[in-house]
Amino acid sequence: MSALVRACLKRRPRGIFTYVGDRYYDDRRDLQIDLQHHFDTAIQEHDKAIFDNKMNNIAFNMNIFDIDIKPDLVYFDPPYYSPHSDSDYLRRYHFVEGLVRYWRGIKIQQHSKTKKFDKYPTDFEAKNKLTMLLQDSSRNFVRA
Numbered sequence: 181m182s183a184l185v186r187a188c189l190k191r192r193p194r195g196i197f198t199y200v201g202d203r204y205y206d207d208r209r210d211l212q213i214d215l216q217h218h219f220d221t222a223i224q225e226h227d228k229a230i231f232d233n234k235m236n237n238i239a240f241n242m243n244i245f246d247i248d249i250k251p252d253l254v255y256f257d258p259p260y261y262s263p264h265s266d267s268d269y270l271r272r273y274h275f276v277e278g279l280v281r282y283w284r285g286i287k288i289q290q291h292s293k294t295k296k297f298d299k300y301p302t303d304f305e306a307k308n309k310l311t312m313l314l315q316d317s318s319r320n321f322v323r324a
Contacts, residue, residue: 183222185276190218197275200293241280244317254321256314270299
């Protein structure tokens with residue numbers, strides 16, 4: 181799935197999905213390469229990154245506040261905050277977000293040209309809560 185997402189992002193001009201048509205197509209090399217080639221390349225790159233650490237590893241893709249374990253490694257990827265919609269993750273990358281969710285729980289806005297979907301709420305969208313949420317997130321997982 182990761183290789184497929186990478187291929188989609190590389191094949192899409194500027195890696196964003198907020199428009200339809202040939203806008204932004206130019207002479208960039210990634211736009212000249214077909215999706216299959218991008219996918220095959222991403223598979224090879226991902227395969228090179230795999231190693232056996234002799235441990236039983238589990239990955240979660242979920243709300244950080246719903247995790248009730250003490251992991252060895254945490255990757256934080258909070259939603260972007262901006263009073264402007266231009267840096268909104270779901271607006272720019274709605275296609276790959278839907279893809280990795282297998283389109284489950286997503287209501288597609290059929291009237292939109294790019295087939296965006298309804299935004300799902302997150303506490304990280306409120307500017308007055310953002311600092312507190314990030315501090316609480318790291319406090320739950322940082323070990324002294």
